[in-house]
Amino acid sequence: MAQKGRAKKVFPGGNTCKGFYSFYDYIIPEDAERIFVIKGGPGVGKSNFIRIIGEEFLKLGYDVELHYCSSDNKSLDGLVIKKENVAILDGTAPHVVDPNNPGAVDEILNLGE
DSSP states (O other), X not given: OOXXXXXXXXXXXXXXXXXXXXXXXXXXXXXXXXXXXXXXXXXXXXXXXXXXXXXXXXXXXXOEEEXXXXXXXXXXXXXXXXXXXXXXXXXXXXXXXXXSSBTTTEEEEETTO
């Protein structure tokens, strides 16, 4: 059985005494080979979907980055698996993400359908 991977938990954005800061533009690795953008309305399970995938990759021994929502610290907005050059992102407001290279690198997963 593979040794369990490590989870790095981060907030890519947040409100501070000096205003809002954002690292959303830096979530996706420049050499990402696959980017999955999750779409769907509130309550369809986007954050839960990201969490379950992260847990499975941790069990397989992969290190993952878990990106939490700054306005709901229990909600996941993204997951990066650097070893596989893969990112999974919540593409809904307030941090709308749309594919730059649909079909080649980026893919939309619509959980609302």
